[in-house]
Amino acid sequence: MRLSKFTWFLVAVITIIYTAIFIVIRVQNPHHIQATSYQQWRKTYVIKQSANRSFVNTSNQRSKPVALSEGQGYGLYITAAAGQHGWASSRDFDQLLNYYLAHRDRVGENHQTQTYLMKWRQYQKKGHWVSDINSATDGDLFIAMALHQATQIWPKRAAYYRNLEHHLTNDILAYEYNPQTKALTVGDWATSKSKYYRLMRTSDVAPTFFDAFYHSSHDPRWRTVKNGMLDRLADLSVQHQTGLVPDFAWITADSAKPVKPWTVASENDGNYSANACRVPMMLAASKDPRAQKTLSRMMRFFSHRTHVTAGYTLTGQQLNHYQSASFSAPIFEAVSFNRNHGYDNLFSSQKFVFSKPLPKDNYYDATLTTIAAMEGMN
Incomplete structure (x- = not known):
C-alpha cells in the first residue's frame, strides 16, 4: 500500500523531532x-x-567536622566553576572565602607575622573549635586560583578578589618557595632551617595555575616556579617505564628522587598514591611540552590496565585491588582535555565515576569527581 503524502510528512516530522531530542540529550x-x-x-x-561563613567538611562525618585548607581551596574552586553556569552566587563564594580569611596563618619565631596563607586544619576539641598552625601549599594554590577565576565570573567583586589573589600569591612566594630548588615547598613550615626544605609534593606542580599567577602579577618568579617544578616532575617520570611519579620527592635545582616510606605521612609517600593521584588533573589543561610528555607517559601506562586501581608502586605494581574515584576522576579529566592522543578506552572506562550519586562518606572521592565533572565535561 502506498503511503500518502501526509503520512510521509508525518514520518519526516517525527524523525526530525526524534533526532532533535537525541541531540539535546547528548548535549x-x-x-x-x-x-x-x-x-x-x-x-x-x-x-x-x-551567616557569613561556610567551610568544606573533610572528615566524612557531619557530627565531627574537620576543615582543611585543601578542602577550602577545592570548595572555592568548585564554587567558582559553578558560578560560570549560574549555579552559585558571589555570596556562596564569599561565605567560603570569609572562612579562609578568618583562619590565616602566622609565621615567625613567635608566630607574630600575619599572612594570607591558610592554617591547614580546624576541628572541634572538647566542644570548642581549634586551629592547627602552619600552611599547606596545595590548599593555598587552589584558593589563589579560585580567586583568579572569580575576578572574571563576578565582575562587580573583581577588584576585591584580585587584591586578595595578589596578597595570597605574594605570600606563597614569600613563605612557600625555595629559591635554591626553584620550586614551591609543601608549606610555610618547611623553612630553610627544616630538613623538609627540599621536599616537593608532586601534585603541587600546577602549570596552568602558575601561568595565571604570572599574567595577573607579572612576577617572573612564577615562570621560574613553573619551569623548575615541571623539570623536576619530568625527571621523576622518566625514572620508570610506567611514567608514574611519587606523592613526594626530594629535589635539588637539577635532580629529583622519590622519598622513602613514612618520610611525610604514610608508607606510600614514595608511591603513586593519595597525593600523586591528582597529578593528571593538574597537568590536564597545560600545553607545555614537558607537562604533555609526562602526562602521556602516565596515560599510556593506565591505558594498558584492565582496571585502574587505587595506587601503584612506581614500577607499576598495584597497591590495592579496588577502584577509586580519587584516582579515576583525575585520569578522566586528563583524557578529556587530550582526546586526540588515542586514549579513548580510558575516557570510556573512567566514566564509571559518574554512573552513581556522589558518595556521602568520602570527601576526597566526591570532591575530585566534582572537579572532573566541572572541567572534564566541558
Whole structure:
C-alpha cells in the first residue's frame, strides 16, 4: 500500500523531532552531570558555620567536622566553576572565602607575622573549635586560583578578589618557595632551617595555575616556579617505564628522587598514591611540552590496565585491588582535555565515576569527581 503524502510528512516530522531530542540529550547530559554533581557535593560537604561563613567538611562525618585548607581551596574552586553556569552566587563564594580569611596563618619565631596563607586544619576539641598552625601549599594554590577565576565570573567583586589573589600569591612566594630548588615547598613550615626544605609534593606542580599567577602579577618568579617544578616532575617520570611519579620527592635545582616510606605521612609517600593521584588533573589543561610528555607517559601506562586501581608502586605494581574515584576522576579529566592522543578506552572506562550519586562518606572521592565533572565535561 502506498503511503500518502501526509503520512510521509508525518514520518519526516517525527524523525526530525526524534533526532532533535537525541541531540539535546547528548548535549544536555554533560550539563546535567555537572549540575547534579555540584548540587550533591555542596549539600553533602559544605557546612554553614555562621551567616557569613561556610567551610568544606573533610572528615566524612557531619557530627565531627574537620576543615582543611585543601578542602577550602577545592570548595572555592568548585564554587567558582559553578558560578560560570549560574549555579552559585558571589555570596556562596564569599561565605567560603570569609572562612579562609578568618583562619590565616602566622609565621615567625613567635608566630607574630600575619599572612594570607591558610592554617591547614580546624576541628572541634572538647566542644570548642581549634586551629592547627602552619600552611599547606596545595590548599593555598587552589584558593589563589579560585580567586583568579572569580575576578572574571563576578565582575562587580573583581577588584576585591584580585587584591586578595595578589596578597595570597605574594605570600606563597614569600613563605612557600625555595629559591635554591626553584620550586614551591609543601608549606610555610618547611623553612630553610627544616630538613623538609627540599621536599616537593608532586601534585603541587600546577602549570596552568602558575601561568595565571604570572599574567595577573607579572612576577617572573612564577615562570621560574613553573619551569623548575615541571623539570623536576619530568625527571621523576622518566625514572620508570610506567611514567608514574611519587606523592613526594626530594629535589635539588637539577635532580629529583622519590622519598622513602613514612618520610611525610604514610608508607606510600614514595608511591603513586593519595597525593600523586591528582597529578593528571593538574597537568590536564597545560600545553607545555614537558607537562604533555609526562602526562602521556602516565596515560599510556593506565591505558594498558584492565582496571585502574587505587595506587601503584612506581614500577607499576598495584597497591590495592579496588577502584577509586580519587584516582579515576583525575585520569578522566586528563583524557578529556587530550582526546586526540588515542586514549579513548580510558575516557570510556573512567566514566564509571559518574554512573552513581556522589558518595556521602568520602570527601576526597566526591570532591575530585566534582572537579572532573566541572572541567572534564566541558
